[in-house]
């Protein structure tokens with residue numbers, strides 16, 4: 108698979124990691140559609156990237172991933188604009204266990220809505236096949252004691268990736284499903300949502316979760332995604348942490 112002229116949707120792509128993905132994929136010749144709830148950041152990101160990569164290569168769609176109708180309309184707008192859809196990066200999230208119902212609706216149900224829509228638009232017959240990338244966390248495998256419910260949502264998308272990513276589904280849809288787990292990554296002042304007041308002695312819990320981890324660079328996280336999008340097999344799980352080369356995460360299909 109080559110990225111040149113592939114059409115890629117990134118949810119939560121207005122800032123931070125999602126925006127870094129957009130920039131990297133544009134460099135590799137893709138067309139980008141950013142879906143985000145935050146219109147101010149989305150429009151700004153879109154304008155800045157248009158200036159750098161050309162007006163016709165990127166659009167912004169206002170989209171709340173908890174709203175199926177808005178999500179579907181954004182897919183339609185993307186298809187109308189670019190003529191096809193090849194890649195969905197499920198990236199939008201919130202991290203705050205205090206608002207656990209919303210957290211689950213964004214981080215898990217939002218990924219499910221995205222997946223169902225991606226099949227609707229990309230499956231062989233309706234589309235040309237494609238790729239779904241679910242963005243996980245280091246807590247997709249190693250629980251964060253500071254954020255049990257966030258951890259649950261990031262574990263759940265491993266199951267979503269393994270089941271839909273299986274050869275059984277790939278055979279019928281031509282859509283690969285991959286999970287790219289990201290360790291702690293540097294953030295700017297816009298990143299807000301990470302104080303998590305639900306856990307007693309939250310700061311101490313955060314220290315435990317950060318053991319062995321240091322904040323890595325945004326552009327490292329974005330660069331490491333490219334070979335995975337190009338090459339990773341459906342159902343595979345990957346982790347990028349501490350600015351190291353990404354590694355495949357082992358997984359057992361066994362019943363114990």
Ligand SMILES: NC(=O)c1ccc[n+]([C@@H]2O[C@H](COP(=O)([O-])OP(=O)(O)OC[C@H]3O[C@@H](n4cnc5c(N)ncnc54)[C@H](O)[C@@H]3O)[C@@H](O)[C@H]2O)c1
Nearest residue numbers: 119123124143144145171172198199200242244289291292
């Ligand atoms: N930043 C880190 O240290 C880190 C660590 C591990 C995993 N990750 C993962 O990387 C991904 C991106 O993280 P980030 O730090 O860039 O996030 P962020 O919180 O900085 O940005 C998330 C984006 O999602 C958008 N969003 C939130 N709710 C939405 C909704 N209902 N509909 C549409 N958009 C919505 C926000 O507006 C924002 O633009 C997430 O999936 C996260 O789990 C990040």
Ligand SMILES: *[C@@H]1O[C@H](CO)[C@@H](O)[C@H](O)[C@H]1NC(C)=O
Nearest residue numbers: 272273274275276277278279
């Ligand atoms: C997928 O298709 C290939 C080729 O047709 C076939 O060999 C394989 O058994 C199929 N796998 C599943 C799980 O359906």
Ligand SMILES: *[C@@H]1O[C@H](CO)[C@@H](O)[C@H](O)[C@H]1NC(C)=O
Nearest residue numbers: 108333334335336337338339
């Ligand atoms: C894809 O995988 C093959 C085999 O593992 C490897 O030789 C090749 O360099 C990879 N390509 C990219 C772009 O990572």
